[in-house]
Amino acid sequence: MSQFFQIHPVNPQPRLIEQAAEIIKSGGVVVYPTDSAYALGCHLGDKKAVDRIKRIRQLDDKHNFTLVCGDLSELATYAKVDNQAFRAIKAHTPGQYTFILNATSEVPRRLLHPKRRTIGIRIPDNPIALALADALGEPIMSTTLILPGDDIPLTDPYEIRDILQNQVDLVIDGGYCGMEATTVISLLNELPEVTRQGAGDSSVFDAY
Numbered sequence: 001m002s003q004f005f006q007i008h009p010v011n012p013q014p015r016l017i018e019q020a021a022e023i024i025k026s027g028g029v030v031v032y033p034t035d036s037a038y039a040l041g042c043h044l045g046d047k048k049a050v051d052r053i054k055r056i057r058q059l060d061d062k063h064n065f066t067l068v069c070g071d072l073s074e075l076a077t078y079a080k081v082d083n084q085a086f087r088a089i090k091a092h093t094p095g096q097y098t099f100i101l102n103a104t105s106e107v108p109r110r111l112l113h114p115k116r117r118t119i120g121i122r123i124p125d126n127p128i129a130l131a132l133a134d135a136l137g138e139p140i141m142s143t144t145l146i147l148p149g150d151d152i153p154l155t156d157p158y159e160i161r162d163i164l165q166n167q168v169d170l171v172i173d174g175g176y177c178g179m180e181a182t183t184v185i186s187l188l189n190e191l192p193e194v195t196r197q198g199a200g201d202s203s204v205f206d207a208y
Contacts, residue, residue: 002165004157009033009175012131021135023170029053031160032132033174034068034124036096036182036199037144037153038160040168041068041132044141045108053141056167058148065111066098066120068140070133078106078139079121085187088208094125096178096200100186111141122182128174144181155179 003023005016024030029042029052040056042049044067053059067078072090075081079101081089089099103112103119112119121139124130133140145160146153154160157173164171183200186193192205 002161002168003170004161004173005170006173007128009177010127012128012174014131017128017131017135020132020170020172024132024136024140028169029056029167030170030172031145031157031164031168032129032140032172033126033177034129034142034182035094035126036124036178036180038155038157038177039068039129039142040145041140041142043136044111044139046141047108047110050110050141052167053143056164057143057146059143063143064100064118064120066122066142067107068129068133068142069121069123070130070136070139071123074139075121076104078104079119080104081187084190084208088185088187088192088205089121092200092204093123094130095123096125096182096198098122098182098184100184100188100195102188118188120184126174126177128172146181152179153181 007016040053098120103117107119161171180199183198183202184196186195192208194202
């Protein structure tokens with residue numbers, strides 16, 4: 001049965017954040033809040049945990065996972081970023097955007113699209129998510145918590161616990177955090193391209 005932490009959405013309790021980070025480091029799968037919806041997260045190097053998330057969401061190998069970072073300092077380690085792409089990301093993070101970039105060799109191949117070495121990168125405007133990534137010292141391997149057959153993410157931590165209590169190791173109750181996935185912006189070409197309209201305002205990229 002999964003653990004259940006109630007963490008303050010504005011001032012996360014450091015003790016609970018550290019405990020959550022330890023669960024991830026030890027191979028656990030956690031449900032945690034972001035600035036757009038609840039997400040499933042695990043250690044990016046843990047194949048068994050990634051496979052568990054794939055089973056929960058019934059994902060195939062073509063799914064692009066996202067690395068949730070604590071700040072921009074981790075960006076160049078996991079993604080190839082030119083100056084123009086870096087400026088675009090810096091101007092709109094933290095925020096409700098996922099940026100698609102070419103991945104570096106630091107990203108495990110199993111997290112990448114089989115035909116494209118790309119990865120999603122995001123820095124959410126959510127104190128719990130940022131504190132968790134900071135405590136880990138590396139990005140959280142993440143995907144939005146949308147169950148098979150559903151069109152929108154789950155929003156109620158108590159309902160999430162009831163449904164997934166035997167499939168995840170921890171559910172973090174961080175209050176209501178939205179029910180719309182991020183806006184996805186591809187930065188693979190010279191100009192930003194909106195590939196999915198979600199919670200973030202995509203019109204801000206028209207000026208590029």
